[in-house]
Amino acid sequence: MVADMGRAAVHDIAARLGMDPREVASRLVALSATGLPLLVGVECDPARLRAALAARPVYPPPQPYPAQFAGYAQPGPSGPHSVPSGPYPPPAPSNPFPAQTGPPSNPIPRPISTWGPPQTASWARGDQPPQDLTVPTTRTDRTNGETRTGAVGATLLTEGLEGERLAIQLVEVVDPADYLFTAAGYRLQEGERSVVVHTELTNRGGVPFQTLPDLYLVLVTPDGKTIQKAPVSLSSRPPYRIGVAPGETAGGHTVYVVPESTVITSVRWSPRPDEQSRTLTWTVEP
Template sequence: MDVRLLSTLAEAGRASIVDVALRAGVDPREAAARLTALGGQGGMGLPLLVGVECDPQGIRAAVTQLAPPAIQQAPPPPPPPPAAAPIQHPVPRYTAPPPAPRASRGKVGQKLGTDTLSVHLVEVMDPADFLFTAAGHTLTEGQRAIIVHTEITNHGAETFTVLPDRYLVLITDDGQVIGKSDATMNSRPAHRAGVAPGETVGGHTIFLLPEPARLTAVRWDDDADPDNGALHWEIPAP
């Protein structure tokens, strides 16, 4: 085989490995290996050079296609968000209402009180016949109307459930105790039932007295709680 390869190469002078192998009837890979062994360093020292020629641009393109794709490293995960501070809910605080004034006697315009309630006698309108009749009510002969304006403050821990003026009465000079009338007026709103702890509500109460009777006092007396005592406002003589 070596003789055939060398004879073919001698005739061609210069040829590719493939041409030499085809002419000698040898496998190109075997031809390349034998010619490399016969020539050059480590071989028989024959005057032959086994070389390779190429199209540089085409080889570069082939290398680019054959090269394994570059491994793209995934970006590092973002740092975890900072731990949120725990939500602190305000603790509800109950503010106790100020203690009720303990004075039990006074005059119009003053605030008197029991252990759990205070009553402010704001105004006494005597007479109030014009307002009473203007509201559509009728006075019988010998009667007059009186309007009392009060404000009630609940200093206790429980709701005062009754009408605030339920215990309000008038005292006359001859000792009569006059209870309130059922009449109401839009211009002077009446009390509503129920006073919550710490709440202050106001209202107007209508009384009907004999014309000659002189009003001497306004009293608020809770019969259901006698330990607290009565509240008494003196009305000076005209």
């Protein structure tokens, strides 16, 4: 999947494979340590990161990397998804990872469909996720006095996995958004359309929200199926950045590519697909 995409965020790979982002990151780092031309990077907002660190307890500094990883600490291209273009360091003389004698206990599942080249709709398709982990919910509209359902324009209240107090507003649903999609340099295949969802997340508590706000923001069809976001961003409608500090509000635009005949009945947000008690749902009128 990484070879097909070229550049990808860990959370996007995890969402497509239905895996925990920490597991995906661990496997990517392990692969890069074997000498493969793979660079696992990270991106942050320096000012907000320093502010978040200043508000947290001080932990002992991490131990230095073993000698076999020293070759990967050289400066390289900036950005969270950069792939080095120069010669790659030779494999480590000793394998720091134990040999596996049997089949992997948790093999990475194969994606359902083959992704096409970048800048085409087949690369950005969001209507065929490898694994759909979200299921329709049958809960009441209110939990702990907080509204969990509403219409476009409504601000709904919920909590994050770490106890963050969140207020999320579905500002706008642009459907179709083909003109925005093509203006960014992408191409739709015949029989497809694009949808852009604009949301804003406010952190009302004192705990930083440390993940991508629209990581599990999905479209829902009349039969309860969900459509994952496409791994593209629009220059005219900026995407989310990772993390929202206490007291701050962040906005972002999420892009989807769906079959032209698909009907969207609602937009659903959840901190994790299996955490239904904190899910928010906005009804979308035809």
